[in-house]
Amino acid sequence: MHHAEWLIQRILFLQGKPIVSKLNPLKLAETVQDMMGNNTGSGTAAVRAYNAAIRLSHELDDQATGQPLTDIFKMEEGHVHWAGEQRALIQ
Numbered sequence: 001m002h003h004a005e006w007l008i009q010r011i012l013f014l015q016g017k018p019i020v021s022k023l024n025p026l027k028l029a030e031t032v033q034d035m036m037g038n039n040t041g042s043g044t045a046a047v048r049a050y051n052a053a054i055r056l057s058h059e060l061d062d063q064a065t066g067q068p069l070t071d072i073f074k075m076e077e078g079h080v081h082w083a084g085e086q087r088a089l090i091q
Contacts, residue, residue, distance in 0.1 A: 003072045010065055036087045043080035
């Protein structure tokens with residue numbers, strides 16, 4: 001939720017209107033391995049999305065938006081790596 005709060009604050013600062021009603025559907029799993037797989041899949045999608053947003057912020061010369069996006073990107077990348085390690089340990 002902290003990531004969302006940071007992004008919403010930035011959107012509001014730029015006088016935008018954040019859309020918080022469109023959430024990704026939850027992916028339920030019955031095993032820990034499936035949970036880690038879901039985590040990796042959604043994390044990988046998030047990493048791609050943050051990468052695209054960072055690229056756009058640089059194209060627009062908006063470093064103030066690019067910095068928090070980069071911080072979040074690094075955290076998400078760490079989550080993907082961690083989930084991959086957990087899957088490997090389970091196997």
